[in-house]
Amino acid sequence: MAKVFVGLSGGVDSSVAALRLLHAGHEVVGVFIKTWQPDFISCNWEAERLDAMRVAAHLGIPFLTFDAEEAYKKGVADYMIAEYEAGRTPNPDVMCNKEVKFGAFLTFAKAEGANFVATGHYAQNSTDEHGRHLLRGNDSEKDQSYFLWTLTNDQLNHILFPVGDSPKSVIRDEALRARLPTATKHDSQGICFLGQVDMKDFLSHYITTEAGDVLNESGECIGTHDGALYYTLGQRHGFTVTVRGRDEMPHYVIGKDLKKNTITVGNMPQRGQTKTLSLTDMNILTPLTIGETYEAQIRYRQTPFPVRFMAGEGSHGTLEVLVDIETPSPGQSCVLYVGTECLGGGIITE
Template identity: 45%
Template structure:
């Protein structure tokens, strides 16, 4: 059922120009929902040609035209800069590895987008996220998407009751393969479009070159965990714990011809620490300390409780014991050691398929590489 132009929509769907949001809009339109589409521009074109926002906008317009629903556009680039990108830069400058997708959801998609939808007269918003919302005893729960490989609840863990009450995820119960088939069968112009990856403002460009425009970096030493120099790096900001690519360490006398992995960063000293064991003890931690947590239900289940957690996206959840501190921060003890739990990334908690909330990782109990002058060899 098409929505007549001028009809006040009950739901505004975020149309990104991708296949997921296209099918979300199609499903709602098929149900007869009074509907409109809204495309968000979150990044100003910087002239690089790497951000495909204009192409995505044209595809979003085409989808709305195919479905016969009104199309709206909003420029949230200033809000994105202030609410997401400035934090992104500050975290990298501090030697941490931020997750801008989490902040983008909280600050833009489920804040400014929701406000824009209400200005259009809508009661709720819809997106193409692989997640599910369930009402349970007067409360709202965020559940994993049915397609575990595509589940995006990790990136949505900062949402609260008010946001979930006004949100629907029309494709959350579907596997990705079926979403593609539905798009093809419905004749949606995005049915064969490649999935977007990464962050729009970085696109396909070189990450180091992009970040260097905002955070000028200096070359420095690459050292092993004991402080012995094994190479040089172009800037500590460009690397994260567990990373293998881009180190460019050649043959080192007396060392095995094996890959090197980042195991630590000394930002004030401009030193990058590496080891040759993918599961190096310098990367393993049993206890993770976080900043103040956000709880989807509005509060922690208890001062101490057992659940499961992820310290990165696409990781299978691991059993853990959570202790909630007086200041709202968490101490999370895992049954098995976690590899490369990284400050700045999100630790997200689950009770079965339900996401409880999460927090930004502040520190871990992984051993720290030796810092100071390079020892004599």
């Protein structure tokens, strides 16, 4: 059997991942990945690490702590700050998987003699004569393949997703039967290093902004905001509208101008304006065919929509959007699928 380093986060999913691997006869080592957090934010990583230690002790497996602060600060936090400063909307979860969990952690595990790393992600992989394939998790409500599109075929050869074939309810029941210390623990939400601080407050420590005007679709000033770069298309909170119409309908961000420091809002998110998607930093696990139709997702838990692959050169590609969709924000991840297979993806530039 194989030697597997399991990323124990202190949650129930990774706990059951370790349990299943142990039952399968593998040599299992539990590893808590310590990430970066700024001095001005309190994060409960110590409590999460303690829960991970309790799980390892309960299962009778070795426990290690891997210090990934440098990789996380550079690959996730600094990247996120730079993207927001440029007016784009990044996905830190995607970058955490790329740079930390399946980047620095995988490198560490292999150097320590591990054959595989495993996590509690709701995703699956399979192997056939064409190689390794990344698949959606069996629980459609929990599927996390959207956040894993940056994985390479070589990385997939060393990654296991032990809980990806089961719905969350089964994982929870399994944890209860095994009396795991995390069996009744609530799922974590959001980005650890932010804690109870929202994204705007975090960014304000690194980016200097000024208040600006909120414009309606006629270009009239109807309110104020805290800095155009903070906002993403489709957002409906975080700005103040002081001049309202009779309908009192909600307002959504439908455009922003960083040079003028303005955002434009409307009563409905923009739809039907996007005819093509230009992608950069593309990572393709299974080759795409020019002119072929695929399914795309530009947000987590979004219903996939059809696109046609029009062109690709190096890390760049162009997709034709075949239905009306809400206008995406540059910086978001566009992930491609055929059925349950994740083919890869890229970062939206326009």
